[in-house]
Amino acid sequence: MRSVPELVAMKARGEKIAMLTAYDAPSARIAQAAGVDLLLVGDSLGMVVLGYPTTLSVTLEEMLHHTRAVRRGAPDVFTVMDLPFGWAHRPWSEVLAASVRAIQEGGAHAVKLEGGEEIAETVARLTAAGIPVMGHLGLRPQQVYRLGGYRMQGREEREAEELLRAARALEDAGAFALVLELVPEALARRISQALRIPTIGIGAGRAVDGQVLVWHDLLGIGERRPRFARAYLDLEREIRAAVAAYVADVRSGAFPDREHVPLPEDG
Ligand code: KIV
Ligand code: NA
Numbered sequence: 001m002r003s004v005p006e007l008v009a010m011k012a013r014g015e016k017i018a019m020l021t022a023y024d025a026p027s028a029r030i031a032q033a034a035g036v037d038l039l040l041v042g043d044s045l046g047m048v049v050l051g052y053p054t055t056l057s058v059t060l061e062e063m064l065h066h067t068r069a070v071r072r073g074a075p076d077v078f079t080v081m082d083l084p085f086g087w088a089h090r091p092w093s094e095v096l097a098a099s100v101r102a103i104q105e106g107g108a109h110a111v112k113l114e115g116g117e118e119i120a121e122t123v124a125r126l127t128a129a130g131i132p133v134m135g136h137l138g139l140r141p142q143q144v145y146r147l148g149g150y151r152m153q154g155r156e157e158r159e160a161e162e163l164l165r166a167a168r169a170l171e172d173a174g175a176f177a178l179v180l181e182l183v184p185e186a187l188a189r190r191i192s193q194a195l196r197i198p199t200i201g202i203g204a205g206r207a208v209d210g211q212v213l214v215w216h217d218l219l220g221i222g223e224r225r226p227r228f229a230r231a232y233l234d235l236e237r238e239i240r241a242a243v244a245a246y247v248a249d250v251r252s253g254a255f256p257d258r259e260h261v262p263l264p265e266d267g
Helices: 004-013 025-034 060-073 092-104 117-128 141-147 157-173 185-194 215-219 235-252
Strands: 017-021 038-041 078-082 110-114 133-138 177-181 199-202 210-213
Touching: 004 017, 017 215, 025 038, 025 060, 038 060, 038 210, 060 078, 060 092, 092 110, 092 117, 110 117, 110 141, 117 133, 117 157, 133 157, 157 177, 157 185, 177 185, 185 199, 210 215
Parallel strands: 017 038, 017 210, 038 078, 078 110, 110 133, 133 177, 177 199, 199 210
Antiparallel strands: none
16 A cells, blocks of 8 residues: 555656546455555545536535445555545634544545645644645636636636645645646646645646546546546446347346356355
8 A cells, every 4th residue: 555655755756646536345446456556535426426516515424435435445545535515614623523534434544625725724734633635726626616617727827826836835734745637737847846745637737746537537437528538448338338238138038048047056
């Protein structure tokens, strides 16, 4: 299992970090067997698994429920749990209580919070308590009502400076890594070069210290696919074809056939 110091050392050595989201035990088991460095139980859970229109509906209880499943499937992978909408901005003692639940009840090793300088004090308190914190800057899906959509952030110089300042504040507060979502490649490079802690990009181009992808985007499951995500399979089509074949076989009587008839030795 990767550790916080090891992840920072990977950046220093120029070794890329491969992170993937997971929401249940079987996918986590497969990801562990395939050798991912880090798993993220993201609050994208709400959109890709629970069918909500945004991440804003996801509750702490739902996050804990799925984090437990992921940990059962991948006992040997360092796992980060997203704190859902609103939590990062509560009084630090409440954020600490939620993060302790992530670790004690969810089995997570770290938490991820969306936010910049306004949560730096909270990040410092959690870190002091022994809870590793991953930051999340750039596009913050928990801000979608304010932003009015999922658009690239940090395009203008003033905004870029603000993001760079926020990234430094999070590192100074003790964050061990930082997700950069949907920012220009040049800005992601600037931030990555300015920090000692690794940056993990999603739609942030190539000049970051690692990548994170959503499980369903990697496999090609879903109606919308972000342009920056590479689908390594077209699994949605394959699953639909498999289910359609099953339905047709039941209707025609082709399934079950002789080899699927239960035998006495099956118990
Ligand atoms: O919720 C999530 O899946 C995330 C990643 C996209 C970084 O926050
Ligand atoms: Na998230």
